[in-house]
Every structure is written in structure tokens, then in C-alpha cells.
Amino acid sequence: MRIVQLANMYHARSGGLRTVVDTLGRGYVAAGHDRVLIVPGVKRSVAEDEHGTVITLPGTPVTGGYRMILRAEKVLDILEELNPDSIEVSDKATLAPAGTWARERGVRSILFSHERLGEMVANRTRSKSESLQKAAMRWTRKIVTWFDEVVATSAFGERELALAGATNIRRVPLGVDLETFRPGTGPGSVLMRATATSRPGVVCLVYAGRLSHEKNPQAAVEAVRVLRSWGVDARLDVYGSGSHYASLCRRAKGLPVTFHGHVAQRGNLAKHLAHADLVLAPAACETFGLAALEALACGVAVVAAAGSGAAELVSQDPGGLLSCRVVHGGARPGAGIAVPPTGPGMAAGVLELLTFPARERAAAARERASQFPWSASVGRMLAIHEGAERTVDAA
Template identity: 70%
Template sequence: MRIVQLANMYHARSGGLRTVVDTLGRGYIAAGHERFLIVPGAKPSIAADERNGTVITVPGTPVSGGYRMIFRPERVLRILASLAPDSVEVSDKATLVVAGPWARERGVRAVLFSHERLDSMVANRTGIRTLPRSMERAVGRWSRKVVAGFDDHVATSAYGERELTEAGATAIRRVPLGVDLNVFRPHPRALPAPPPGLTTLPRIKGAEAGPGLAPTPAAGPIRLVYSGRLSTEKNPHTAVEALRALRQWGIDATLDVYGSGPQFASLTRRADGLPVTFHGHIADRARLAAKLSHADLVLAPAACETFGLSVLEALACGVAVVAAAGSGAAELVSPEPGGAMPGAGLAVEASADGIALGVIELLAHPARERATAARARATQFPWSASVGRMLAIHSGEGHRCDDLVSALGGVASPAAVEAGPVPVEDHRKIDINI
């Protein structure tokens, strides 16, 4: 099967989206399929190797944060015609959605992979908490138009699925993302005797006074981490303000920030005088995993997170997470049947006090209990299962994708997803016509 993936807003620092698109693509190759990827770049290019398949770069227009977007999708359609795909997977709800109707008109399967909710994205980008009715209707019209052009619609969580349902999608496939459990794992030095924490949840004295807390034990400060893009929709400023609240309440805590983005300057100003260290974007996944594994807790304050790949990576490192309630990330730490064990994390109000109180409550669980619960939850999400579900969808068996997970997961094991040993055809034969 020849699968073509298309993605806008894709580059070296695009974080979760790039990780998902690339890992799935390598899984397709490992399972014996041909994988092509079309993305925006500064200039046209084409490259191929055994691990990544064929990557075609189309000139894109610079937008915020160093990203690029393809605003002339007719170039992409010409490339698709020359590739003659069996299935098209679109990770975009903007200009590249034209690939859906193009594929369906030619009997090619069209799959929309929903990485974000448009309503939440527009609200965060515009700074409007509640969209005006006119804007809400406009977003709804566009969403309905987008989903109408595809055979299958992929959501990674119940939170993300609700938007597709409201837009009229009927063939919605739930495909949770995965984590490389070999790279993201507890570091041997990350689980000594219980690190600093509280054995009981303090009594709340009042909103102004904050919790009544005993001094932090002498073993050292509580190590908090934020890992993700520094952009408005990720709500990183709330992580900084949560640290401020904790310290005002007498808790010795620090915050390490791993990521880059347009909010960097404002965040550094906001963090002035606080023990916050900005490490920038860490491209080396193993290095990031080592950093995460030394944290006591990870903060995930984005209320519009449709899944929370960085949350899953933290859990795999044995680190409990305080997540924003109502988000896809909150579903990862939910204690509902089949969910996380107590201590793996909490879903709280996405405010500074809400996150800070979540930190206090989680610290009531012993460190080893938190680590065990977090790692156990992460092991439920191997990339092999995600690849298996997606291959079932691409093959037209989306209605049976859950039944096929175990069988297909054996084809694309986590090791195979990383190795990608299947050769691709000579890319010089492809007429990209850019």
C-alpha cells in the first residue's frame, strides 16, 4: 500500500505534530508499505531513505514562530497525481484539506488526522476566551466543510472527538498516540528514597492566605517541569504563576522549562525573580527523557490539549502529571476504569492556584507510588498500537481497527518503528512537478 502523509506547520521544532507524523510514517514502512511525506519548507526538495521513506518539501510561506504553510495547494495536488497513492493522510485543517476531496474523487482513501480542535485553537490565538456567536458559526461552517471531504476522521481523545461529532463526522476513529517506552523510561537515579513532598494534604485556610503548609523538607526543592511549546494555546504562563503561588505558600519549588516558541520573551519577564530555568528546545529525545525523569512532577496546563504527547512521555519516565481538567491530557491521568492508578496524576482547573493545589495533592502520594503508577499508565500506549490502528484505517478496515490492533501491532513493534528497514523505490523516478 502506498500512503501519502501531508502536514502543514511541520519543521524541526514543531514538537508533537512532527513526532506523530514521523513515527507513524516509520511504522508504515516497517510494516512493508510505501510512505511519502509532503511538508512545507524554504525551497523545493526531495529526499529518500530506508527509515523515513520519501520526503517531499514544497515551498511554504513563513508564518509565526518559524513555521511555514503551503498556501498554493495546487502544487500538492500535482504531486499527489504523480504519486498515485492508495491512501492519503492529512494532518492539517487549513489549505491542505483540498487533498481529501481530490482523493475521494479518484477512489483513493482520504483520512483526516485531527491534531487540534479548531474552536479552541482560534480562541487561544485570538485571546478571546469565549468566541462571539458569529465567529463560532464561522468556525463551525469550516469544520463541517473540512470533515465532509474525508472518508475517515481520526481523533486521539474524547475531547478531540467531540469537535468532529459536532461537525457532522460519522466515521470517527479513536487512535490514541503512543510513546517510545525504550527512550522514555525512569532514570535509575530518579527513584531514590522518597524525594521532598507532603504526606498529607494541607488544610486550605482561604484563597488569599493560601494553604497552611509546613516548611519543605531539607532534602531539597520540589522539582517541577513544563515541557512543550511556549505558545498561547499551551498556557505556559500558568505553570510559572503556579510556581509563584507555591512559593508564596512557603513551598520550596523550582521550575525547569523545556521548549521554545513565541511566548519565550514574555515568560522570561514573568519569571523574573523566580527559580525558573529555561532550557530551550531539546531535539534529542533521549536527552529530554533523561531530563524529565529527574523531575518530581510535570505540569500540563493547556486546557485545549487534544491528547498530550508530552504528558505521556513524562508518565513513561515515571513522573506524575498535573493536567488541565477537560483536556485530552486529563484523560491520560484519569482514574476511571481502564485509566491511571492513583498517584499517576491529577486533572485540575487550568489556573495558577488550581495547578499549585494539584501539585500539593499529588505530593501526598509517596514518590515510588507516583512513579509506579505513571509508568504503568504509559505502558498502555505503545506506538505499535497507534500504527496498527492507522494501518487498519488506511486499508479501509477502520470499523474493525480495534480488533486488528493486536495482529497489526505485532508487525510494527516499537523497535521496528524506530528502525524502518524496508527499502523505498528510487525517488528520482517521481515527478514532483514543483
């Protein structure tokens, strides 16, 4: 079977989206399928390797160094040449017409929903205009009818699609590389520090992600300010780059916050995560929270924004701050907590999680991450590409 993946906003530093698209693509090839990826770039090129074919088309520069293919016609012409059996579109904007192209030709089509469009528009425009929200919903109602299946990664991600009237939603949680992202055992790791006597009471926090408005990194910085005002010796390491870098540096002035920039190698990021006491995931619009899952795999508990997809990964009550000692399904206590996505909210979550011993947090976090191997995500996606019944959906 030939599977063609289409992705906009695909970039060397695009983090989650690129990780998802590439990992699924490698899984398709490993299963014996022919995989082609079409993405934007500076100029047109075609490259082939053991993971399939990558076709780059000239894209228009947009925010943060990203590019977008604005004219679907260029992509549709290539699809005609490729003659795919199934297409997977990771874009709700200019590449969405590929769904109607596929339907007219009897080609299977999947829309992979990486974000809630209404919230993305609000974040990009810095406006909660009712007219913009209605326009986003009208567009979502239209495009979900163009595809055979629409994939969401969480209950949070599904809600907007359901409100748009989609009846073809499949839930496919993302995965994590459990070999690359694993608990640290060397000097400086959280478990080693838990038994050390030096620098008692220091709380090492990490934020890993894009430094942009929708990711809400300012809440992580403010959490440090609040914790220190409460007498907690909190430190924050920030891994990522983006348009908010300068403003965050100004906000963090006088605080023990260190900006390390983008970390290209996943293995290096894993080592940094494994040295944290806790990871902060303050993005309220996160539809899954891949960085949060990677932290869990490293044995590090996560303070997540209430109501987000990341909150579903870590908290007994993803809707808000409750004692995570109360067990009623989901993640084991100590893996994480859902809190209001503000400085005080994040700070309160940090204090709550620190009431669990480090080894207990590490075991709970790793146990939760082990429920999300990439092999399960690839298997579900292949079943959808092949038109399998809905029994493959995640619970």
C-alpha cells in the same frame, strides 16, 4: 500500498505533530508500505532514506518560525504524479482539499485531527468571537465530509468533530517510545532523591512544550509563585521555545524558574523529564498530551488541565479536581490529576499528588504509559488505511 502523508506546520521544533507524523511514517515503512511525506519548507526538495520519501514544497512563513503550504494546487499536482493508494492529511486548513481530490479518484483518505479548530482559532486570534467560532464550525462541518475517515486521539478531540456532524470518526490514541522514555535510576532522578537526605522538601517541577498562548505555560510559572507563597520550596525547569519566551521570563523574575530552550534530542528530553518530581501540562486545548504521556513513561506523574486530552491520560476524573485516590477506571491513582488550568489550580494539584509516595507515583505513571505503545497506534492507523472494520478503534 503507497501512503502519502500531508502535513502543514511541520518544523524541526514542531514537537508533537512532527513526532506523530514521523513515527507513524516509520511504522508504515516497517510494515512494508511505501511512504511519502509532503511538508512545507524554504525551498522545494526531495529526499529519500530508509523511512521513505520526503518532498518539501516552498511554504509561507507564519508564526513562530513555522511555514504553511497555502496553495493546495501544488500538492494536488504531486499527488497526481504519486498515484497513492491512501492519503493521510494532518491539516484542517489549506491541505484539506486533498480529501475531495482523493474521493474523485477512488483513493482512500484520512483526516488526522491534531487540534480542535475552534479553540485553535480562538487562541491564535486571542478572540472568542462568536462569529469566528461559527465560521470554524462551518468549515469543520464541510471538511469532515471530504474524507473517508476522521481520526481523533481522545474523547476531548472527538467532541468538536461530533458537533460538526461527523459520523466517520475513529479514535486512535497516540503512543510513546517506552525505551527512550523510561524512569531514571541515576543521581538526581526522582526515585534517588526520594531516598536522599540532602535538600529535603524541594519540589522539582517541569514544563515541556511550546511557549505559546495556547499551551498556557504562564500557568506553570504562576503555580511556582503560588506554591512558594504557601511555603513550598518549588522549582521549575522549562524545556521549549516560542513566542512567549520574553513575557514568561518577565513573569518568572525573582522565581526559581530556569528556561533551557528547545531540546532537539528525544533522549535528552527523556533524561530531563526523569529528574522531575512532577510534570505540569496546563494546556486546556490539548487534544491528547504527548508530552504528558512521555512524562508518564519516565515514571513522573502529571498535573494536567481539567477537560483536556492530557487529563484523560492521568486522572480518574478528567473533568476536574477530585481526589485521585478514588478509583473508578482509567489511570491508577498517583499517575496524575486534572485541575483548573490556573496557577492556584496547578499548585493544588501538585500538593495533592505529593501525598502519594514517590515510588507509588512512579509505578502508577509507568503502568499507565505502558498502555500506549506506538505499535498499537501504527497498527490502528494501518487498519484504517487498509479500510478495515471499526473493530480496530480504541475503546
